[in-house]
Amino acid sequence: MYLNLDCYLILRTSKVLVEKDPGLTGNLLVERLGGAHIELVSKEEYAKLGSATLTNLLKEKLLKEGRRPYVIPVGGSNSLGTWGYIEAIREIEQQLPTGTDEVGFDDIVVACGSEGNLIMESLWVYGSQVAKKMSQLPSGGTIAGLSLGSSLSKLNAKVHAFCVCDDPDYFYDYVQGLLDGLQAGVRSHVIVDLQNAEGLGYATNTTEELNFLKEVAVSTGGKAAYGMIKDMAENPAKWEGKNILFIHTGGLLGLFHKVEEMGSLAGKWRKMDIDDSIPRKDGIGKNVLVK
Numbered sequence: 001m002y003l004n005l006d007c008y009l010i011l012r013t014s015k016v017l018v019e020k021d022p023g024l025t026g027n028l029l030v031e032r033l034g035g036a037h038i039e040l041v042s043k044e045e046y047a048k049l050g051s052a053t054l055t056n057l058l059k060e061k062l063l064k065e066g067r068r069p070y071v072i073p074v075g076g077s078n079s080l081g082t083w084g085y086i087e088a089i090r091e092i093e094q095q096l097p098t099g100t101d102e103v104g105f106d107d108i109v110v111a112c113g114s115e116g117n118l119i120m121e122s123l124w125v126y127g128s129q130v131a132k133k134m135s136q137l138p139s140g141g142t143i144a145g146l147s148l149g150s151s152l153s154k155l156n157a158k159v160h161a162f163c164v165c166d167d168p169d170y171f172y173d174y175v176q177g178l179l180d181g182l183q184a185g186v187r188s189h190v191i192v193d194l195q196n197a198e199g200l201g202y203a204t205n206t207t208e209e210l211n212f213l214k215e216v217a218v219s220t221g222g223k224a225a226y227g228m229i230k231d232m233a234e235n236p237a238k239w240e241g242k243n244i245l246f247i248h249t250g251g252l253l254g255l256f257h258k259v260e261e262m263g264s265l266a267g268k269w270r271k272m273d274i275d276d277s278i279p280r281k282d283g284i285g286k287n288v289l290v291k
Contacts, residue, residue: 006035006037006067007031007034007035007036007037008036008037008039008058008062008069009031009036009037009038009039010039010041010051010054010055010058011038011039011040011041012041012042012043012046013040013041013042013043014042014043015042015043015044017040018040018041018042018045019040022038022040039058041054051073051074055071055073059071075140075141075142076141077140077141077142077144077174077178078141078178078181079178079181079182081141081145082141082144082145082148082178082181082182083145084141084145085141085142085144085145085146085149086145086148086149086152087145087149088145088146088149088247089145089146089149089150089153089155090149090153092105092155092245093153093154093155096155104155104157104243105155105157105243105244105245106157106158106242106243106244107157107158107159107160107239107242107243107244107245108146108150108157108158108159108160108244108245108246108247109159109160109161109162109224109225109228109244109245109246109247110142110143110146110159110160110161110162110224110246110247110249111142111161111162111164111197111224111248111249112140112142112143112161112162112163112164112171112194112224113163113164113165113166140171140174140175140178141178142161142249143159143161143171143175143192143194144175144178144179144182144188146159146192146247147159147175147188147191147192148179148182148184148186148191150191151186151191157245158193159191159192159193160192160193160194160195160228161192161193161194161195161224162195162196162197162224162227162228163194163195163196163197164197164224167196168194168195168196171194172188172189172192172194173188175188175192176188195227195231197224197226197227224246224248225246225248228244228246
């Protein structure tokens with residue numbers, strides 16, 4: 001439940017798992033503990049029907065039950081949701097120091113792609129009331145909002161987006177549609193630089209990427225950071241002397257289904273070595289009951 005709203009999530013999964021409990025890993029644990037209703041579809045069904053048809057089917061079903069759903073598209077990316085990251089630019093400006101110590105950013109780097117851990121679409125419903133939720137946008141809406149907001153602000157930093165799914169051409173077109181929906185009057189190719197960082201595929205990592213992720217996990221994350229560092233190494237003149245703001249838009253919970261892949265990279269463990277000569281006394285340790 002979020003603000004007393006019921007949430008219905010359409011999840012894409014494999015054909016062999018579509019009739020099985022999706023489990024409680026990563027995002028699913030948080031979403032299902034929050035009361036989300038999960039609707040599973042196979043990747044094949046999604047490919048043939050598309051997200052608009054699937055959400056419309058669920059929407060019509062809920063309408064027949066006397067409810068009034070509000071549909072949130074993939075990643076929350078629509079022209080309305082784009083305002084979330086336009087506002088984010090304004091907040092960034094407010095946090096920057098002013099006066100003699102004024103420091104700005106030349107470039108903004110961010111990931112581009114759906115980070116919903118198989119979450120594709122959601123509908124929020126509450127009785128007969130229309131429910132609206134603007135979500136943070138980890139896909140095309142992120143890029144549209146950041147790039148438009150930056151170009152209109154005094155920040156005026158160039159936005160670089162590393163695509164973790166699909167390709168740059170797809171996202172240039174998608175972002176352009178969002179910008180046109182806002183009647184922004186600008187071209188996506190002008191205000192954002194999109195680069196491919198998909199690697200082996202969405203939510204699939206190479207050993208090199210996982211090693212990099214371990215090194216930077218405490219402060220950032222994922223393919224976008226890897227793509228940025230890789231591009232800096234290959235094109236140093238492009239980034240030299242610049243102040244860069246990297247915006248981490250999420251994806252941390254996606255690590256939970258990579259336990260086997262990350263196991264060899266995790267910190268070591270061992271049974272604590274306590275010499276027999278150390279004095280012992282039953283009950284001295286708090287919260288420990290010895291019988």
